């Protein structure tokens with residue numbers, strides 16, 4: 001697909017406007033469509049401001065020139081001559097299916113249809129289309145113009161050649177594409193679950209308090225933000241709902257079990273930074289709790305959470321959800337992990353990781369702590385992943 005192809009984006013919210021910006025800056029004409037005119041006006045104003053800022057900083061030559069690439073539409077018929085449509089509307093399967101059926105009635109037979117869904121099955125969205133083999137998942141991360149990763153998700157029905165087309169296109173847009181199977185959470189939202197879930201479990205058991213767990217994961221493990229600071233930042237409405245969806249979609253596998261602590265925050269409306277209260281209190285003048293900077297405790301916390309994360313990555317590799325390289329790229333480029341989890345496992349040695357997990361499994365006797373059979377094999381053979 002070349003730059004002449006017109007890109008249609010459905011939904012002018014956080015993701016849709018970001019994706020539209022990426023496509024326009026890559027040289028495409030972009031039609032941004034939203035059912036809500038207020039959302040469309042807001043996106044137009046915000047894109048205009050962003051382009052001016054980028055021009056001031058010298059990152060683009062001319063703000064007006066890029067803005068001229070955009071058309072803002074409230075009528076879906078505007079998509080008639082598009083070569084690619086990317087959908088980024090509300091995360092609701094029935095609404096997405098209807099939008100895909102409506103779009104298919106407007107576009108030409110060779111127009112590609114992509115969804116930016118985070119947690120729904122691309123296969124079920126594709127099933128709403130007559131020509132389901134042209135439907136694919138293109139999962140961008142927030143904010144789309146800054147985050148390099150794009151997960152490419154072929155549905156069961158997708159024409160295999162489309163994967164390469166999308167890979168080339170995403171690379172031309174300056175993105176880092178990875179390919180993943182159409183399974184819940186794809187790569188990032190699946191492999192990252194223990195970062196939140198195991199941290200909350202440690203807190204709920206009273207092993208350590210919230211600031212101490214955040215301190216361990218930043219100062220000792222090297223993550224940019226601790227799990228509680230990060231979920232407060234993402235918003236518990238978003239993070240909890242992803243956890244619950246992944247848990248249900250995995251047929252209630254205990255590895256992905258949501259927590260009551262986070263559910264109660266959601267019920268209380270303590271959604272994190274955006275509401276002024278989450279795990280932490282963001283009110284002006286609120287005194288932030290201090291971590292217990294106990295190195296031995298910090299090491300124990302970091303080791304437990306990292307072992308759980310490594311196990312997720314290894315199990316995803318074992319089940320061929322993605323290649324080893326794509327798993328590493330996904331976690332470093334999609335959620336800025338300090339290093340890839342397979343590399344982490346190689347540095348520790350699979351045997352150490354296995355012994356942490358088996359220790360937890362023996363203590364708890366919960367399926368949640370079962371080690372991947374691949375990790376067990378790698379430990380037995382003393383092998384490395386990379």
Ligand SMILES: NC(=O)c1ccc[n+]([C@@H]2O[C@H](COP(=O)([O-])OP(=O)(O)OC[C@H]3O[C@@H](n4cnc5c(N)ncnc54)[C@H](O)[C@@H]3O)[C@@H](O)[C@H]2O)c1
Pocket residue numbers: 010011012013014015016033034035036039087088089090091092095099116117118119139140141142
């Ligand atoms: N926010 C994130 O961090 C993130 C990251 C990756 C993927 N996603 C996915 O991207 C999609 C959009 O998320 P968002 O955060 O941008 O949502 P958002 O609420 O900011 O924006 C959604 C937009 O879609 C519009 N819309 C809703 N129904 C519509 C319809 N039937 N036709 C046309 N427009 C419609 C709304 O008016 C709104 O402007 C979701 O599928 C979400 O799961 C979100």
